[in-house]
Amino acid sequence: MEPPKPLLRHRIPVRLRHYWKLLAVLAAVIVVTGALFGGVRIRPYITGDTTVMTSQITDNIAGRVDLFDPTVAHSLTVDITAAEYLDMLDTYARDDEKKWVSADVTIDGTVINDVAVRLKGNSTLMALRGDEHKPPWARDGAPPPPPDFVFVSADPDDPASLPLLLSFNExxxxxxxxxxxxxxxRPGAPVxxxxxxxxxxxxxxxxxxxxxxVTYTINGRTTTRLVLEHPDETYAETLFDSPGYLYxxxxxxxxxxxGTDQSAYAEQFKQINSADNGxxxxxxNFVQWLDGADQAEFDAHLADWLEVESFARYVATQNLLCNGDDMAGPGQNYYLWYDLDTKKFTVVSWDLNLAMQGKPDIGPFDKVSMPGPPPGMRLPGAPGDAPPGDGPPGDGPPEMAPPFDGPPPGPDGRRPRIGNPxxxxxLESPxxxxxxEQAYWELFxxxxxxxxxxxxxxxxxxxxxxxxxxxxxxxxxxxxRLHDWIDARxxxxxxxRPR
Known part of the structure; x- marks a missing residue:
């Protein structure tokens, strides 16, 4: 088994793939010059578009083995001082801020000092907030959720329970x-x-x-964890063959x-690569068109803005995987890739930790709800087109929780919104x-x-x-349990399936 891994050519930045001939010529010039002037120190001087030749990573740590090689065992150790650990938790509880702190990290035997570490996630971190911001189920004295509760809850006294983001260049x-x-x-095991x-x-x-x-050890506690590459600028540059922006x-x-002011969207979308361009x-342009397009315009010209075949596969896949936390879920979990050659968007999936857990009988056009708390443990739902669910006991397999439509509001009072226009x-377009439907049954x-x-x-x-x-x-x-779910699905x- 090989976990998700791009083709080799997709691990080469797209800018380098586009300018390989120029690079080859430069390499040849360097070789010839070196032969002629071997004893003379030559300083390279690059003119033209410097973005073609620059890279976010100038010190790449090779490590001992490929972290994503499934044929070998992997380990990750994170050591955070007590002062830094408490500072990270206190800052989040007080200000709802995910502060970077310093840690020493060892990956498959390679030691890396001064790695930045911060909390990551939303629902998982509810229990770390100050009591005034916690939902009832996360407050002191509330009964703990059962083992199969889908929202893994972080425990401040257990560093292994915390979902973390590690940054090597912060x-x-x-x-x-x-x-x-x-x-x-990622939190939880084995997910x-x-x-x-x-x-x-x-x-x-x-x-x-x-x-x-990986075998994961943090501050002396050892467990099993799933680790993912986090979409950064290098990820964006290797995702597709053509140049583009990742949001x-x-x-x-x-x-x-x-509105047309870019600052109005700055808190809605984060540009991952070429971020300095803002x-x-x-x-x-896209949302302005989408807002003004009637049904006829939408049907006739969506393909001018969006890779519709790819989007059909994305939407079908989220339903097939029963992922209620996709681009229409409360987390609005997705990335947008804008291709600078075709001038079209592609939706890239992200955060699939709630996939393959919902009710397995969801049909191609049924609403996919997120699994929620078990009977007797009710969460306040977010506004949506369906009420929060607290289905009766025995509603679905025992390891499943009934659906609900979103987490409670954050410290600022805002609730995530359900749905995506x-x-x-x-899906409603004739x-x-x-x-x-064609993509759905092919993917099935x-x-x-x-x-x-x-x-x-x-x-x-x-x-x-x-x-x-x-x-x-x-x-x-x-x-x-997951085999049983697959059988039921x-x-x-x-x-x-239509006959």
Missing amino acids: FVDGRGYQGMTELSV LNEALALSLTRDTGQPTQRYAY KADAFSYLEFV NLQPII LKSRF TFRPLY DRIYGNGRAHALLDEIAATVPVTPGLTKEDLQAAVA TAALRAK
Whole structure:
């Protein structure tokens, strides 16, 4: 089994792929010059567009083994001083700020000092907020959630429970590890659903992120964790063959037109690469068109703005994986790629930790809700087109929680919004509905119909390390539950497939 990993040519920055002839000529000149003037020191001088020749990473740490090689065991150790650890937690509890602190990190035996570490996530961190900002289930004295509660809750007394983001270049300019500047440590174990969803996304030819399972030790506590490459500038430059901009959607973005001032979108979308340019104009142009397009205009010209075949596959995949936390979920979890050659957008999936956990009988056009708390543990829902769910006991498999429509508001009182106008209009369009249905059943055959999901799950499970935080029995039970879910999903969709 090979986890999501781009083709070799996609690990070469697109700017270098576009200018390989120029680079070859420069290399030849250097060789010839070196032969003629071997004893003379030559300083390179680059003219023209310097962005072609620059890289965010100038000090790339090679490491001992490829972190994403599934054939070898991997380890990650993070050591944060007590003072830095408390500062990180206190800052978040007081100000809701995810502050960077310094840590010493060891990856597969390679020691890296002064790595920046901060908290990552939203719902998982609820219990770390000050009591006035916590939902009832996270306050002191509230009954703890059962083991299968889908929202893994961070515990300030257990550093291994914290979802973290590691940055190699936040404190040391130009430093990277194996071509990455950031690495994400996911909460919980073994989170097979996320690993399988990532693998299936890649297996169907769609852009995604690479991952690895590691034996994870933080401040002396050891467990099993899934780590992911975090989309940074290098990721953006290697994602597609053509040049473009990569944007991350914020939880409070909604693809709606709020004027032509770029600053109005600065908190909704973060530009990942070429960020110094601060160019959000492609998004503004698109949402302005989307806002003004009637049904006829939408059907006739969406393909001028969006890679509609790719989008059909994205939307179909999220439904097939029962991911209620996609671009239409409360987290608005997606990236937008704007191709500078075609002038079109592509949606890139992100944050699949809630995939493959919902009710397995969801149909191609059914609303996919996020799994929520079990009966008797009610969360306040966010505004949406369906009320929060607190289904009756026994509603679905025992490891599933009933659906709900979003987390409680943040410290500033804002609630994430459910839905996305692009996705909803696409599914409702008589023009694009057949395209979606065709993509849906083609992907069903590739994911479930041919047994691929079962095979990939077994291959992934073989790479998961058993640690003090994850016993062999717990791992086997998690594998069995996910196999059962895949069986239920496959049977339900076969029954719904048009004859």
